[in-house]
Amino acid sequence: MQTMAQPMTEHPTPRPERPLQAWQVMLGGICGLVITIGLARFAYTPLLPAMQAQTGLNDAAAGGLAAINYAGYIAGALVAAWMDDVRWRHRFYSAGLWMALLTTAGMALSSFLPAWGLWRFVGGLCGATGMLLGSGLVLGWLMRQGRRPELGVLFIGLGLGIVVSALGAWWLSQVWTLWSEQWLAFAALGLVFFIPAWLWRPPVPPAPAPAAAAVPATQASRRWMWTMALSYFAAGWGFVISATFTVTIVEREPALAGQGTWAWILVGLAAMPAVFLWDRVARQIGDIRALLLAFGLQAFSIVLPTWSNSLAAALAGAIGYGATFIGIVSLTLALVGRRMPHNPGKAMARLTLSYGAAQMLAPVVAGAMAQATGSFKGALWLTAVVMLAGMALLATLPDEA
Secondary structure, three states, X not given: OOHHHHHHHHOOOOOOOOXXXXXXXXXXXXXXXXXXXXXXXXXHHHHHHHHHHHHOOOHHHHHHHHHHHHHHHHHHHHHHHOOOOHXXXXXXXXXHHHHHHHHHHHOOOOOOHHHHHHHHHHHHHHHHHHXXXXXXXXXXXXXXXXXXXXXXXXXXXXXXXXXXXXXXHXXXXXXXXXXXXXXXXXXXXXXXXXXXXXXXXXXXXXXXXXXXXXXXXXXXXXXXXXXHHHHHHHHHHHHHHHHHHHXXXXXXXXXXXXXXXXXXXXXXXXHHHHHHHHHHHHHHHOHHHHHHHHHHHHHHHHHHHHHOOOHHHHHHHHHHHHHHHHHXXXXXXXXXXXXXXXXXXXXXXXXXXXXXXXXXXXXXXHHHHHHHHOOOHHHHHHHHHHHHHHHHHHOOOOOOO
């Protein structure tokens, strides 16, 4: 009797996906972010002082390397923005997990600046696969399973990646003093996170039924997307200045020398619980109002160290930055992804192009300003102004958009 019913399977009922539990998909995604963002990107921040001390890397070159990293990120976002086939999105995400380990190890192979630039570019590509393709695959899986389409839990991986990079850099500096040995050790540490990230990747979804044609965007929706893109540019500027230079800024203060790694650890520790907080805030007051609050708090946190050279001000600024950047990223990507449920990763990638553009430009400007003035204070004030401009743009959007 069972064989008689088999011809009916030609109906467009999707085959069941590979049986994974929600906690497995989330944990796999979290570990993927630790590898592709925490190691391939964030390890550069706590290792930068040692690289500068041992290789003579100056501030302008350090900012240039950060910009190259984000050039890779924006290149990955461009690819993701035009990639419709979910099977290819899954393949690129899988390749990004491998390449994140390779590029982390590659940083140790030479102190030749163009070689570093190549590895930072590849690391940026890996960051885009984890942040955009991985997040899109997870969000799509949540929506197909009828679960709440929020990314707060997933973005624990960003905070955890910061903590792993900071604690790892501190511990590795006690064991190995050479910057190259520390990069290799980070690559070995990444294997711990690679296994669950690989085994629990979100499965490739079934092919969609060719019924629903995409609704053409209205003028209002285009305006909404452009406004979000410009405000996200401001968010990218605010994110990258602290992500690149937090440790270095603290280490430059004579009274705070040796405390930079702890400031970076606090960024990650503040980010991890904040993902839950911002999801709750958005449910209570709406996504746009929650974003406005996060922008304002981040701008305040960025300029806080310019008012005082004390350790308390530096650590408070780090906590405020960690608690807000994660909310801005999580709320923005989830909000945009929900507006394109048939391909959330593609919508996230298109918006992220503006975020990536800021991440390319801001480190170069900040590094040049610091090189010319001997201080990062001017760059921090400029960053706060950019964040306030982003707030002004967001304020023009209704929460029901």
